[in-house]
Amino acid sequence: MACVHDHSCEDHDCSSDFSLYKNIDLPRVSALNEAVQGSAKSVFKAWEQRLDISTGLLESNDGDPELIVFIPFTSDVKIKSISIVGGADGTSPAKMRAFINREGIDFSDAQGMQPVQEWDLAENLQGVLEYQTRYSRFQSVGSLTLHFPENFNADTTQIHYIGLKGEATQLKRDVIATIVYEVMPNPSDHKTKAETGGGLSSV
Structure with missing residues (x-):
């Protein structure tokens, strides 16, 4: 499902709206x-x-419109919507599939x-469409992989912008890894008395 911005972004800061x-x-x-x-x-x-194309674009190889984009996050996030701005003349992606x-x-x-x-995508050259996620499925997302299998019958697929909206947790990914490491026992932290020099010695 896609929704359209129906407000003036001059009066509303879209850039900070759950970006x-x-x-x-x-x-x-x-x-x-x-x-x-x-x-x-x-x-x-x-x-x-x-809409600033001077920063570059993502384009598939000529004759092969399929793309996969891997998006890791610095902290776990909850994703509410995804926005895609594609290229003109049929080069916009026509379908999007998400894996987390x-x-x-x-x-x-x-x-x-x-x-x-x-999702089935529309040609969204002005970036006014947002595709809503099934929010309950997009919780605790550490990485998102987007698969664009086809476009609107062009030789290449072009993407100028991918926008994600949602919420971020306060726990960073490296902190999560550290917690998991600390929870799992490390044999070197539990040496026997003999290994630490605390065993009985014979004369």
Whole structure:
């Protein structure tokens, strides 16, 4: 389901309206089948910059419109909606499929797996559409993988902007990993008396 902004963003700060932009672990963002390596990072920006094409775009290889974008977060998030601004002349993605907390998904995996949710997309050149998630399924999201299997019959797929809205937890991902590590017993922390020199010695 998509909703349309029906307010004036001059009077309403859309950029801070539950935006998860600052919670994305941008250096770790990656994509499969991108024509220019590393270009996926350029589509994540503040909402008011969503139509700024000077920052770059994500484009698939010529003749193959399929794209996969991996989006890790610095803290667990709850995702309420996703916005996609695609290219003109049929290059916008026509479908989107979402997977959560699954790293390393390739095209074979994506085609064979059941997504958490999928959407039929409209050509959204002005960035006024937001696609609502099934919110209860998008809780405790440490990473989001978006699969764009097709476009509107163009040779390549272009994406200028991906926007995510929701809520972030206060617990950072590295803190979570530390907590898990501390909870799990480490054998080196539980040495026997003999190993620590505390055992009985014979004369």
